Amino acid sequence: MTDTHPQIARRGPAQVMRLSRLGSLHQCRLSFMRQLTRRMARENWRFTRPVFDIDTNGVGHAVYTAHGPERAYSLVAFAHDLPPEQRSDRVIAEAWDATFTLFDGIPTTEDIERLSQNVPLQEAGRVSENELSLSRANRSVRLWAYVVDALAAGKQPDPEQIYKVGYLMRTTAVYGSGKFGAADRETTADRPELSAPFQTEMLSVYLTRTFVRDLVQHMAQAKGGDETASLDPAIAQWLGIGNSTGLGMAPFIINHPVLFNNWIMVREEAIARVRSVPHATPDRMAQFRAIFERSRLSVSWWRSDHPVQIDKLAALRTDLDMLTAELTQRDLTEHHPWDALICWSEDHLSEEGQELLASLILEPYGDLVDGLVDCMADSNAGAQMIDGSMSVAQVRALIRQSFDWALDLDWQEQANCARAWYVSEEKLEPRLGERFEEPIAEYEQPLAPARDAAAAYRALEDWADTDKIAAFLLHHPEHRHTIRRAQIGRVAPYGEIRDNTISANVLPIDMLRAKLSFFGATQFDPRSDRWVRICMYSGAPYPDELNTENADLWVYPEALQ
Incomplete structure (x- = not known):
């Protein structure tokens, strides 16, 4: 199919922008991590480790440099010997097992000395316009100790233990875009390799994963000496980087309606393009069926102790059984097979299953959808300007267009305004409190x-x-922000959540998952209704293995070894 204009329309905002559906989104080939690995492989990026100066106590620093076609970027990593009582995933923590910055270029000895005085302090330090991000990570203590001990004893860790946790370290923040003195987004927005959303952060995490692999091997060697085993690459492949994400991320998608619209609209456009394919070739059908089976394996590894996610996972596994049965009898050579499959899913599957299927049908059609990634950044600065010449009637119509569902709600009823978002002075974090109790x-x-x-x-x-x-x-200047949002809706129809973000039953984890799915995260594990743990880059090739053959579908496991 060469026509890139879908005959089947995109799903509308009223369907897509409900929190329950946004909280069911899955990674797909448009995700930011996969965009980055595809690009690095396509452009034949080269990776080096010019510095690895870490002692037997796990203290020191290392530098990992990614050499692109025109520029180089270096992760400067600092390893620390952190007492257990100081280890915390809270954003207000003051010490971490490792701290990082992504340096724009290749740092000199003087740069590293300057960074050593600031990066380990994180918010309490300051970086410069030569740094693009600032981050930190803590060990998954039990898995870290287990892997070190196993390797030191000359043994490989049990793969099941790796799959159960998924990571040896988890980040508690990856700051970019001008935070704490780092370079503003505008500094790099016109660079092709960083123009897509969050590519700086995704590169930082990708290099961090390599550092963590090397560090655990180093610590095992320090303990086991000549008896130490080298970590099996097939096991190391499924060690990702964990992440703990709390309420601080939830306001992002509300505060960036144009950017979030672009992400959702691109995904919906991609789905519509594939649904519009009149006939699936045998090769495309085979690709889909193979990826579907691999996704089933991935879901089988997914664990959570949170009641909401437990129920969603149970429903998803039932969905996959139903979809397996349907694919056994369905003829994908029928007219518009992918549209027929999506329509079937809407009648038979949960939203979790529907959205997984919507992501999976994109996989055989990179030629149709991958070019859309160029539309995911927000370069429309003019959208923030209020058009004062617009008539009141026009603005009313725009408000109805995005918020018709909200106009008839009784906003005096406590259940509809039970919560309030605020920033905690003590914790310096966004909070969601009880309006009528606090x-x-x-x-x-x-x-x-x-x-x-x-x-x-x-x-x-x-x-x-x-x-x-x-x-x-x-x-009425108090309504400026609402009028601005209403007018933004003209260019960002998917920019507004079609649910009440202050209701008594709102689940902030739905907002977190929506954003993290576009990062490319997997294994969503809510720890409450307000924060979630995820895994990033699990299954991805390491820099020394990256090539055009393995740069994309790494997110889907092929088989347990």
Whole structure:
């Protein structure tokens, strides 16, 4: 198929932008990690480790450099001997097992000395415009000790233990875009290799994973000496990097409606293109069936102790059984086979299963969808400007377009406004508190666009259709942010969550998962309704193994070894 204009329309925002569906999204070939590994392999990036100066106590520093076609980027890693009582995943922690920065270029000895005085301090230190990100990580203590002990004794770790946890270290923050003195996003936005969203952070995590593999081998060698075994590459492959993500990430998708719209719209466009394929070739069918079987294996590794995710996983496994049975009898040579399969899923599968299938049908069609990744960044600075010449009638229509579902809600009912978002002075983290039980209302952050849209809509009732919105805002400046969001909806139809973000039953983990799925995360494991652990790059080739043959489908395991 050469026509890139889908005949089957994209799914609409009213269907896609519900929190329960956003909280069921899965990684796909558009995910930021896979974009990066494809690019690095295609462009034949070269990787070196010019420095690895770490002692037998696991203290020191290392440098890993990625050499692209035009520029080089270096992860400068600092390893620390952290007492167990100081280990915490909280953003307010003051010490970590390892700290990192991604340096723009190749650092000199003087650069490393400067960084050694600042990077281990994280927020308490300062980096410069030569640094692109700042991050830190802690060990998964039991798995780390187990792997070190096994290798030191001349044995390989049990693969089942690796699959159960998935990572030896987990990051607790990867900061970019100007935080703590680092280079602003604008510094690198025009570089092809970093123009897509979060490529700086994804490169930092990719190199961090290699450092963690090397460090655990180094620590085993220090303990076991000549008896030490080298970690089996087939086992190391499934060691990703963990991540603990809390409420701090949830406001991001509310505060960046154009950017989030671009992610969702690109995914929906990709799904629509594949659904519009009139006939599937035998080769495409075979690719899909193979990836489907590999995805079943991946799901079988997925564990969680959280009640919500336990139920979703049970439903997903039932979905996969139903889908397996359907694929056994379904003829994928029928007219518009992928559309027929998606339509079937909407009648038979949970949202978790529907969204996994929607991701999987993209896999055989890289030629149709991969080019869309160039549309995922936000370069539309003008979208933030309020058009004061617009009439009140036009603005009312825009509010109805994005928030019609919210206009009839009783916003005086406590259940509809039970929560309030605020920033904790003590913890320096976004928080979601109980509005009617805590004195937090006056500190509330503007993260309830539905409630605010309903309030603006009511205020507009007193104005004539032909009045200019500029006049309204002169009298009601408190509604500027709502009018701006309503006008942004003209270019970002998927920019608004179609659910109440301050209701008594809101699950912030749905927002976290939506964003993390676009990163390419797997193994979502909520630890409460407000924070989640994930795994990144599990299954990916390491830099010394990366090539065009293994750069993309690494996220799907082929078989347990």
